[in-house]
Amino acid sequence: MVNEIDILNRLADAVLRMARDEVVQLCTVALKQGIRADITLEQGLAKGMRLVGEKFATQEYFVPEVLAASRAMYAGFDILQAELPKKSRRQTRVALGVVQGDIHDIGKNIVKVMVQAAGYEIIDLGRNVPVEQFVNAVRDGVVAIGMSALMTTTMPNMAKVIAELKRAGLREKVKVLVGGAPVNRLFAERIGADGYAPDAHHAVEEIQRLIG
């Protein structure tokens, strides 16, 4: 259906332009036209957020644009939700959190939006997250944890989480990703993390690379 592709493209574009009302309207139209909700989600809303992520990575978009676009995406998601197929297969779960001592969570929240849009289920551990809480998330079956730190003083807590996972015999069960302004690839390698991303867009790519 030409019409279907057209509506989905316009929807992705509306997310990219942060046009909340238009996103809501297009999602309603999509459902009326009989376009499947999961396809509308994947090829409309999520595609829009991927485009947002690309613009964020190239510094065309900054944090305010990402937040406004994600607000538009969630408004559309609310329309689709009732029509989405009840989870036939269990979604891959990823836990995200800002490490203990650190309360800067804007970056983590942006990663959350992007990773969610890419189809993963997010367990949001919040900010100032104690070591044990990351470990418990792994016990509960998440396949990856993403840790964020914005302060040089709290970065070592990432290493503590990895050490604790090893001690509990859980390290092989989970992929560990780290990020945040002061974190770099060298640091990630030094503490034995599996992945590192400089921004939310690359965080999605890194998760896909590690767990598919």
Next chain:
Amino acid sequence: MNSAKSRVIKLLKQTSAQLIAEHTQPVVFPIVVANYAARAIGEKLSRLLTDPEVLSYALYELYQRFNYDLIMVFTDVLIEAEAMGSKIEILADEPPLLIQPAGENCRIANPETDCRLPIILKATRNLQRMTQDQVFILVSIKGPFTLASLLCGPEMFLEQLITGPATARHYLKLATENQLRYLRAIINAGGVPFIGDPMASGSIISPEQFRFFALPFLQELVNAIHQLGLFTGLHICGDTSLLLTLMKEAGAEILSIDDVKLSFVRKQLGPETVIMGNVPTALLAHGTPEQVKEAAQRCLQSAMPKLVLASACDVPVSTPAENIQALLQAAREWRWS
């Protein structure tokens, strides 16, 4: 007379050519604030955040111990937002948390009476007396952009820049009005208001957003400080490489740079702008004294003579004293010829 104060005045007033001709030594200030000072004197951070005597004692003790050229009174980013009605939680030994932004209930604070603002003013008066007017007491004041974000809630505020700019401006105007009042109280107490605007970072907002939502309000603060006969500084955290010329337009005499190479900053801003910075905080916390010294030497080579050799942001609590000494030593060993 060669007090720290007179050295800073000289740095501000003289041209780079004059400073070079006189073989002027660097002004140096590792940005020691309440959190590091608390750790260094073995006191809980919460004590410094709530007791002006402990705060001024700790900052004076560190100033004496290391003998640098400035003092900065800074406890936490939430102090003004709290006084304007945002709910915070003070923890024993970590920075306070924002629990509930003031939102619609925010009000202009009275610096002499509201929440912890009087603590800052009292500590400033104490330090002024303890140092016998020999050193400038910088007092941190948040830029309106950052303060507005803490009144509205950071993510809500950033989103409003796109979806509700009128709401964003409403908070920016309240924040500015509050800070105009607070900066007068700081100056009356003998302090030099020093603006920090971490939320207006180039890691968060675009140059256009900075121009519309941060710059005009910063200029109001800077103009007010100038009218009261003082200089000021502007510190913005993170990567500000796209914001440098806009930061300069704000009009502050000292531009404090976190995460941009000083050789680039110097090229962008020209030889007569006073730059402050920028030994990386990660290096201070985790590096060796040799690495710290080398980084400090690179700063000196890139940005002297109109430079305050400083840490990139405030000195992390876990910084070994030897690393602070290494930063100071780089300044003392600087030679012109």
